[in-house]
Amino acid sequence: MTQSVMDDARVKPVRGRWRGAGAWQDTRVLAAAAAVAIGLLFGGLWWSLRVKPLPRPRAADAPPPPGIDAQLASAQGRLKTDPQDIAALVQAGTLLFQKGKDSYIEAIGDLEEARDLGALDARIFYCLGIMYQEEGLYPFALTEYRRFLRHEPENKDIRMLAAKLEYRMGMFSDAVIDYDRLQFSNPKDPVVEENLGLSLWGTKQTARAQASFEALKAYGGDFARRAEFYEGQLALEDGRYQDAADHFNRCRLADGPIPEFPAERVYTGLAMADQKLGLWDDAVSAWQQVLKATPKDLKARAALRSDQARAAAARRAAARAAKSKKK
Template identity: 35%
Template sequence: MRTAEAAPSASRALVSRNRVTSALAAALAAAGIYAAFSGHTADDEAFEKRLARAEARIASDPSDIKALYESGQLKFLKGPSAYAAAAADFERAREGGLSEPKLFYYLGAVYQGLGLYDFAGDEYRRYLNNSPGDLDTRLSLAKIAYLKGDYAAAESMYAELASARPRDPVVLENQALAAWKNESAWAEPLAALRALGETPAGRADFVEGIIIHGSGDHARAAELLARAAASPDAGADLPDIWRRLADSRRRLKDDEGTMAALRSLLLLEPGDREASALLSRLEKAAARKKKK
């Protein structure tokens, strides 16, 4: 059974987008528009009316950089399907002479969401020229380095962040993953993560489970991943946890444990055909054994 390539801070993948979305939502709320992180709005009609007004202003005056900027913000809030349109509005606003430092950050966020990592990195660095201490942007740059496969740069960036924020669990778990991918020492940031308390310790089990699973020590990986699955902070990582746990248990020839993990995975992702097919094969084999 295939398992996903480890990504930096799996359940934290939306941290950057949520922070910038939160900032945008706060600004829009002042104007009576309330937006949720999911891309849907608490008042969809008001949201769409505001977007329609911005687009009408652009149609009337294509050089209206404030309308272009507002339209880009609103489209960003609509989610990934509107990122390309948001980027186009932001770029037109910049070409028109908009002087707004936050524009660089929004462009970085949409380009990152579109998978255009080089463009995103350029925009984030421009933003850091104005706000050099911005944690969210520095985290995003480190994540981009990781996603591009530049693990040495990612590890260096996360280590620098950890020096400034030694008790930040997001930084520590990403530092450990980057160090592992860079074939460097990953145990120290995980130890620091565990020392922060029960919830971060659950995160440490998950991250170490990924690392140990990748190393081939499936007995230890199964132990760590089972603990991670029981953690109340597992959240969005649960499908990945169950998938890796099923794989480790299968390699250990623990059919009952594998089936239990697959059933838990399929409760969360019923459309996973590979997991469903494997579970079906194992259940049929178990039924045949009982008949003998």
């Protein structure tokens, strides 16, 4: 019986302290190696997906960036060897973009090819958006801007371009979403405030639009003068003619024109409000200012003749009334 117990004891594996320590060290080595491998993996991903400097379109009168022709020749040389070299396509396309509008067709071709091959470089979407927009291909430009914003959602310049295109294309609800996001990040930007108000107006959210225009007045200067015009238009649409006339008058066109804002729009609104108020002489003066800016405006000419006749009739009626009182 004693021998059997001894045999059982001998066949059981015995793990000494050095074996346990060795196993623990093996585990640490494996864990460290795994950590290094993961670090290298994510480092490589970061390097491939990092935000790269955006190329800038060249002004028509500006010289091309230095060394651009040599870089372009190198990229095009690689494409001769491998026409589907994505990195070479992106490089060639962005360099052609920087060369200016005369190279846009080639640039678009290279960048579209890279995109269709699966490239996700944000510069592709940026350059294509700019070029499509300059060529008047607004729906295509908007698609590329949205692709770019998936990579850089806080890029203010591109979100502004996208929002302006949405407004231009009548996509007012989408424009409101983008301008709301821009305003959250840029609460003191009067350009964002103004465009948000216009987009809200486009969606018939007149109360919010009115509040936005009121906020715009706080910036003073031409922002305040444009805000007065917008509020005048809102009042005119709402049938509040005296409020409309007051807002149009506060545009203060006598102080000088509002930059990039046609004066005839203000005077047309003022003339229409004065007509509704029966202020025929004031309406005549406003229509005359419209025709001074746009002499060939046939509707303004017809309105002026009509209001001149009404003003004359009103003066005759006033004269008869005054004569009757004397009697």
